[in-house]
Ligand SMILES: Nc1ncnc2c1ncn2[C@@H]1O[C@H](COP(=O)(O)OP(=O)(O)O)[C@@H](O)[C@H]1O
């Protein structure tokens with residue numbers, strides 16, 4: 475192994491798959507050997523069968539759909555406000571001075587701790603789920619975008635001024651295109667955060683969603699269903715991440731040049 | 733008529749921290765640059781050359797004095813002064829042609845006209861066939877050629893260059909000097925070129941302005957009378973050598989002063 479030297483594509487895939495195999499092997503060993511009792515840890519096979527049943531007979535597709543809808547809805551709401559606000563903060567320092575201290579503080583308020591309050595305020599309906607995702611994503615995203623925009627290359631900004639741009643031209647033609655790949659990357663990372671918040675929101679006061687199914691299964695000690703639910707979240711999260719990455723790479727191919 | 737007129741211009745930068753003393757980068761200087769002059773500003777590093785160029789570009793404001801271009805006082809940056817920076821400042825998300833058209837598009841010029849102008853400058857800096865390349869796919873020398881074309885495409889009244897070839901290897905640098913001089917001989921532009929390289933300063937200039945060590949002031953102005961078009965072979969002529977010896981002496985004293 476040489477420092478920082480990339481591996482070939484085939485070896486990279488092989489290595490990645492290898493870890494999954496090791497992981498499943500360990501899981502099988504723990505559950506099949508009886509090292510962990512069956513009702514605490516379902517076997518991999520049993521989990522696959524249960525997952526199939528969940529989708530085929532128990533309307534799990536609807537739960538998954540609801541969860542995705544909530545994450546995407548809350549995330550889009552957060553992004554629609556955070557992106558312009560973050561850009562304004564990055565470019566205009568008085569605006570940053572006004573919002574930054576509060577946003578930095580709000581970022582550390584755990585979104586899940588708001589759930590009891592939100593239930594009081596907006597009930598246990600969809601608004602509560604969306605708000606949790608919104609709180610979880612919004613402050614983080616705003617700060618990340620403000621930081622990205624602050625990092626705009628000064629030399630490019632100066633070059634634009636000497637080429638005849640005014641302030642709006644510099645924002646539109648230098649700041650935005652320069653920051654766009656990093657902003658897209660920040661959106662991708664924060665969407666990942668959204669997936670971690672939604673389950674907590676659904677554990678309390680929900681009548682649908684993956685988190686709801688997990689709470690129900692806990693009452694029945696159905697660890698196979700719980701594990702299946704967790705794996706599905708992982709897969710959906712991974713899928714959205716890969717899609718996001720592909721779109722970013724396609725839109726901002728210039729930023730991948732070395 | 734005198735194109736660029738710098739009168740009693742000085743620049744003092746405030747200290748970074750409250751306790752740090754301010755930096756006097758330029759003592760009050762006066763300099764007149766005539767129409768189609770090619771002046772080079774020569775001085776040891778840190779003597780305020782970039783500061784002078786940035787003042788003319790409008791990227792800094794003078795502490796005292798004023799700068800006029802064709803009689804109009806300079807306030808802020810503008811398209812009438814094209815700048816080529818030492819660092820590579822092409823927009824990485826735009827290809828060669830889009831970079832060259834950057835200023836034209838800002839003016840709202842028709843696409844067909846943009847294409848015509850960019851074609852001309854792409855040919856002039858020898859980058860035909862590279863129109864669709866992105867900056868990261870180009871060598872340093874090529875990037876600076878695009879930067880020159882981008883500045884010239886805007887048809888500025890004066891072209892300001894801040895050690896544009898400083899990061900290039902020696903062979904490339906010499907070729908770039910010939911390229912720029914060739915463009916100037918054809919196009920007739922007023923040029924202010926900053927450098928710390930004596931050969932470079934003499935080869936292209938109609939006048940060399942020598943700076944003292946920091947705080948910078950003008951120590952000498954030396955006319956360079958070699959006829960145009962100039963060929964690189966003049967660099968080995970006795971007249972060139974004599975001029976170089978003289979400037980070497982001037983600069984050496986200042987470099988020693990700067991090192992203390
Ligand atoms: N923005 C700035 N703030 C404070 N000091 C500066 C700034 N820009 C330049 N200086 C100082 O002014 C002096 C001249 O700098 P510069 O014009 O870049 O010199 P040169 O281009 O001749 O190497 C240096 O001592 C430098 O540290």
Ligand SMILES: [Mg+2]
Nearest residue numbers: 781782783894
């Ligand atoms: Mg400099």
